[in-house]
Amino acid sequence: MEYSELETPCYILRAGVYEQNIRRFREAFSSAWGGETRFGYSVKTNNLPWLLRRALDFGFLAEVVSPDEFAFAERCGCPRERILFNGPQKRAHLLDALRGGATVNLDNLEEVDLVCAAFPNAGDALRLGLRVNFDLEALCPGETTCVGVPGRFGLCVENGDFGLALDRLRAAGITVRGLHLHQSSSSRSLKIFAAIASEAVALGREYGLNTLDFVDIGGGFFGGSFFPGKPSYAEYADTVCQTLKAFYDPEKTALVLEPGAAILATAMDYLTRVLNIRDVRGQRIVTLDGSLLHINPMMRPHPTPFTLVNPGAPCEREQIIAGSTCMELDRFWPRDLRETAEHDSLFLFHACGAYMSTHNSYFINAAPAVYLERDGAYRLLRRKSLDPLFSGEVEA
Numbered sequence: 001m002e003y004s005e006l007e008t009p010c011y012i013l014r015a016g017v018y019e020q021n022i023r024r025f026r027e028a029f030s031s032a033w034g035g036e037t038r039f040g041y042s043v044k045t046n047n048l049p050w051l052l053r054r055a056l057d058f059g060f061l062a063e064v065v066s067p068d069e070f071a072f073a074e075r076c077g078c079p080r081e082r083i084l085f086n087g088p089q090k091r092a093h094l095l096d097a098l099r100g101g102a103t104v105n106l107d108n109l110e111e112v113d114l115v116c117a118a119f120p121n122a123g124d125a126l127r128l129g130l131r132v133n134f135d136l137e138a139l140c141p142g143e144t145t146c147v148g149v150p151g152r153f154g155l156c157v158e159n160g161d162f163g164l165a166l167d168r169l170r171a172a173g174i175t176v177r178g179l180h181l182h183q184s185s186s187s188r189s190l191k192i193f194a195a196i197a198s199e200a201v202a203l204g205r206e207y208g209l210n211t212l213d214f215v216d217i218g219g220g221f222f223g224g225s226f227f228p229g230k231p232s233y234a235e236y237a238d239t240v241c242q243t244l245k246a247f248y249d250p251e252k253t254a255l256v257l258e259p260g261a262a263i264l265a266t267a268m269d270y271l272t273r274v275l276n277i278r279d280v281r282g283q284r285i286v287t288l289d290g291s292l293l294h295i296n297p298m299m300r301p302h303p304t305p306f307t308l309v310n311p312g313a314p315c316e317r318e319q320i321i322a323g324s325t326c327m328e329l330d331r332f333w334p335r336d337l338r339e340t341a342e343h344d345s346l347f348l349f350h351a352c353g354a355y356m357s358t359h360n361s362y363f364i365n366a367a368p369a370v371y372l373e374r375d376g377a378y379r380l381l382r383r384k385s386l387d388p389l390f391s392g393e394v395e396a
Helices: 015-033 049-057 067-075 091-099 109-118 161-171 190-207 233-244 261-267
Strands: 010-014 037-042 061-064 083-085 103-106 128-133 178-180 214-218 254-257 268-280 283-288 306-309 319-322 346-349 369-374 377-382
Touching (some): 010 261, 015 049, 015 261, 015 369, 037 049, 049 061, 049 067, 091 109, 103 178, 109 161, 178 190, 190 233
Parallel strands (some): 010 369, 037 254, 061 083, 103 128, 178 214, 283 319
Antiparallel strands (some): 010 268, 369 377
């Protein structure tokens, strides 16, 4: 099937790229750690069912951050004992998840108190970890997503909440089996991950946590060939593992990673075709049948790598590439567009697998179709449909 036969706009999931990313990421960290490694597929990064199911085939866990994602993972065939449950909205489902064998990282003292009341003297029967909140911005100025404001997830180390959580759980006879240290950054640099791993070591030493079942570094890594000059999987793995080994024994403590963009970003393209072309006061405006919302839901002026399929002649004139919605902000930012976009041209935007299709709403346009590509053959995974707007509709 040629691109011209695909229904546009659409996402194209490259099965081979996705599977190669999984293998390379897994191999880099498993080799560097030398002990047990566990990998959690980040459902929030892309909730296409095929992606989670394929990750499960590779031995991944499902990393979820809401009750809805928990139910989604189960619906995809993931047993509870293979679910990592994170995030700040676990309260109503927390105890049930623990009873079902899920690994749960507690986010706040209210969750700690619920567990202490429900499972006194549980020992190490619960797969229980603590989400750590520490001042990463102070260690890596300007590199985090919390410049000027505190990060809001996890148990704060500096104000004593982390130590208080440990004390309450120990007093209740409950063993803390792991630490979860994920933090978001704008740079995704090696310095960020060295600081995160160093914090895990510092907490281990201070609180006597050398026998932890797991240390979970989280996600937030770069990955794939569209990010030249950025750290490789192997560089991330060496930085994290060598730092952790200063305190944790790979033969006793498992290393947990939750890759999202690192395995997903380069695995999906977005295809959209020219809808109409017009001149407005000397400007050439090319409107596509897709929307910037599908690859840049925050609509920031961020250029995305692309290929122009069936281009016209070389063009030095500026072309405004716009989306199909009735919003002036719906304008793509293609890099180095030096050829003319014609009526039979298609734009293939690359590295669209992380968050973009997850953020699809039904604002103006229904979510695009998704095709699975393997060895040049295409199969429809999800059709464009308005059905989700009407499913479960309750008559007034």
